[in-house]
Amino acid sequence: MMANNQEKYGKKIPYDPLWKGPVDVIRFPTDRIWLVTFLLYTSVYIANAIxxxxxxxxxxxxxxxDYADRACGLDPEVQDKPYLLILDLKNCSGLEHECLAPSTCVSQCPTENFIYKRETNTDSLDKVKEKxxxxxxINVTSIASFDQLDLLISHKKCAKWYLKSEPWRNKCLAQNAWEGHENETISSDELFEVRVAIKEMEHIVQKFYSYSTKALTPTLxxxxxxxxxxxxxxxxxxxxAVPSFYASVAVFLLLAFFGIYKLIEDYVHHKKSDTLISLICVSLIVLLVIALIIIMRKNIYLGCQLIKESSKAMMQLPMTLVFPILPYLLYVLVIALTTTALLSFxxxxxxxxxxxxxGDGTADGCQCLGNYTDLLDGAPCDPIVFSNECSANGQPCQFLQCRQDRIENPQYISFLHTINVVGFIWLMFFISGFEYMVLGGAFASWYWTYNKNNVRKYCVLESLFRTTRFHLGTVSIGSLILTxxxxxxxxFRALQDRLRSTGAGACAGSLCFCFRYAYEMLDSLLNFLNYNAYIMCAIHGKGFCQSAKSAFNLIMRNLMKIVAVDTITDWMFVMAKLFVASMAVFGVSLYYSLTLDEETxxxxxxxxxxxxxAIGVFMIASVFFSVQSVAVKTIFLCFIEDSERNDGTEEKPYFMSNKLMKLIYK
Structure with missing residues (x-):
């Protein structure tokens, strides 16, 4: 049976007296065509952003x-009008939200209150037009009669009233209600609600900035x-490592038992079926965790020993803790470029x-020729052609217009967005793979040094050089697969959302759900295999396909151990990050409880x-433990390969530590 398994997943790696680890491997550039492809696409991505x-x-x-999507102060028609004035403030609940009331760009905000009522109006038409x-x-100077003015106001082309306003973020904000005219304009309470809605966002931003400044020193x-x-x-x-693992499991079980107690208490009082289902699920999870710990205790011990070895390797290679700064800077650069391009598009x-x-469009005697004689209201038009074909006694038409209704992104913008998003995903995976391969090569060099006291001082720099010189093509194809x-x-996610929004049948929705989560599992497998292929490439210097095949065969020959070790280490590092972040948050809360008065x-x-x-500490802890995670995975692959290559005799000595050596014979 074992022979068939070995034949199915390749033979064990034979002993090679010349094997001295990744440092002495004769290397050649791998997967160069994919590096060229990556560089070409990156060039397109950058050109797209530019x-x-x-x-x-x-x-x-x-x-x-304004209402026609003209940018106040920027677009040609309103270049000298940088402020936005709402023509009917009563119908606008707040400028920070979508306001359906008509609006216009103005050169300055109103400096006085104004209301137009024809039945009580005593001003001349020219004086009314000035205000x-x-x-x-609308060309105000072309309004020829009060009838035309009434028509424009009824169609909300002109403001019937407005209030004295002050500029706020290029928007005209009314200062006070007009005493004696609240019924015709807006009441104090309504205006207060509008002002609160508008000012609330500014207040939140200012308060956040003020609080952040005060809390900066303690937080740092x-x-x-x-x-x-x-x-x-x-x-x-x-x-x-062993006590830390069991302590984290104990904390988890205590929380789970407390949750079970609360669920039982809730079920006794309310008899809800949802509570009973939750109680059964949590209880099954607890039993499963306990059973797995008992069954896999040997593999748990192996995982803890590997964590010990990874900690030792990190202490001997302190540059591995500093190196992640480079990929993080690259992450920030890619995110900044992608976001800027997205906003620019x-x-x-x-x-x-x-x-x-x-009205009927003829109040000012407007007449059209050619294609514009029978156009319906709302029909598309060309403003240049319209201005040539239509006029009112030689002047531009006021009551029949070809006006801007909205703005749209050109169709090709979707294509630019696609280039931007795909480039972003590929670059992020590329940077991650590059970091993984460099760190994997450094930790592999540490492992394959027989006397760990003789480890090269610049393993990280050497691995960085090897990866950059020979294996960027391998990182390119690996990151492309993940992209x-x-x-x-x-x-799949978009399709599922589309089916949900269109009210598709339960069968179609369930089928899409199953396909999506089946693919999620396949994606997890691809990620796992990909990053192990990076490690094998860093060790042996082979191309992606050969490295992935070697990693797959090595994993399948030791599947249970690898699954157990991966699960244990991931659990340990998640709990460690939560513990470190919790302790930091507890320290800050304790500091403020001692220095601040509870009442104030x-x-x-x-x-x-x-x-x-919490965010800052969690990010820093994630850097440290992501490095240790790479160390564990690399050392484990090296450990398995070492156990296949060698047998611990003088002719074939192990490179592993004595503690790991003992595990082979258990």
Whole structure:
């Protein structure tokens, strides 16, 4: 049976007296065609971003738009009008949300209150026009009569009233209600609600900035202390990996038993079926965890010993803790470029124009020729052709217009977005794979050094050189496979959301759900195999396919051990990150409880400090434990290969430590 298994998944790696580890392997560039492909696509991705930055205008993101999507102060028609005025403030619940009331760009906000009532109006038409605010497509000076003015106001082309306003983020915000005219304009309570809605966001931002500034020093101190604590945790794992594992399991079981107690208590009182189902599920999980710990105790011990070895390797190769700064900087660069390009693409727009009739469109004697004689209201039009074909006694038409209705992104923007997103995913996976291969090569060099006291000082730099010089093509194809897999996952997710939104049948939804989660499992397998292929490439210098095949065969020959070790180490590192972050948050909360008066302490301020501490410490701890995770996986693959290559005799000595050696004979 064992012979058949070995034949199915390849033969064990034979002894090679010349094998001295990854340092002495004769290497050649691997998978060069895929490196060329990656570089070409990266060039397209960068050119795509540059095009977006050159054609888009990020200033538009912070500029108000009128009812026809004209950017106040930017678009040609409103270039000298930087402020947005709502023509009917009563119908606008808040400027920070979508406001369906008509609006227009103005050169300055109103400096006085105004209301137009024809039945009580005593001003001349010219005097009324001086105070009038209309949409940008209305030429106020061309209004020839009060009848035309009434028509424009009834169609919400001009404001019937407005209030004295002040600029706020390029928007005109009314200061006070108009006493004596509340019924015709807006009441104090309504205006207060509008102002609160508008100012609330600014208030939140200012408060967050103020609190963040005050909490900066304690938070930074806590993050630094959390980083030191994470480092100390890594160091202590060299001696206390087994107690740390069982302590984390004990904490989990205690929380689970407490949850079971609460569920039982809730079920006794309310007799809910949901509570009973939750109780059964949690109980089964607890029993499963206990059973797995009993059954896999030997593999648990192996995993803990590997964690000890990884901690020892990290202490001898301290540069492995510093190296992740480089990929993190690259992550930030890619995220910044992708986000900027995404925002730039959203500002590349083209206007859409439609016919707009006010009344019957002939109040000012407007007449059209050619193609514009029988156009219906709302029909698409070309403003240049319209201005040539239609006029009112030689002047532009006021009551029949080809006006801008909306703005849209050109169809090719979807293609640019696709290039941007695919490039982002590929680059992120590439950086991750590059980091993995460099660290894997460094830890493999440590393992395959017979006397660990003679480990090269610059293993990380040597591995960085080998990866950059020979194996970027392997990282390219590996990251491309993961990119394609990720895109398929996104398609499944979008399809499932589409079926849910369209109310598709339960059968179609269930089928899509099954396919999606089956593919999630396949994607996890691809990720696992991919990163192990990187390690094998770093060790042996072979191409991606050969490295993936070697990794797959090695894993399948030792499947149970690898599954157990992976599960144990992932569990340990997640619990370690939570422990370190929790201790840092506890320290900050203790500091504020001792230094702040309970009656005057602002819970929002303390909450921001605790949140910043938790995020910062968790990120630093993730860096340390991700490095240790690579170390464990690399050392484990090397350990398995070592146990296949050698037998511990003088002719074929093991490279592993004595503690790992003892596990082979158990």
């Amino acid at each position: 095009y977006g930055l050159s054609r888009g205008n990020l200033n538009k993101l912070d500029i108000p738009y 009038l605010h209309c949409t940008a497509d 101190v806590a993050i630094i202390c959390g980083g030191v604590l994470a480092l100390l945790y890594v160091i202590q794992l060299r001696w206390f 959203s500002t590349i727009t083209i206007p859409k124009y439609i016919i707009d009739r006010i 394609v897999s990720q895109i398929v996952k996104l398609i 302490a602002d819970p929002e301020f303390v909450g921001i400090a605790l949140l910043g501490t």
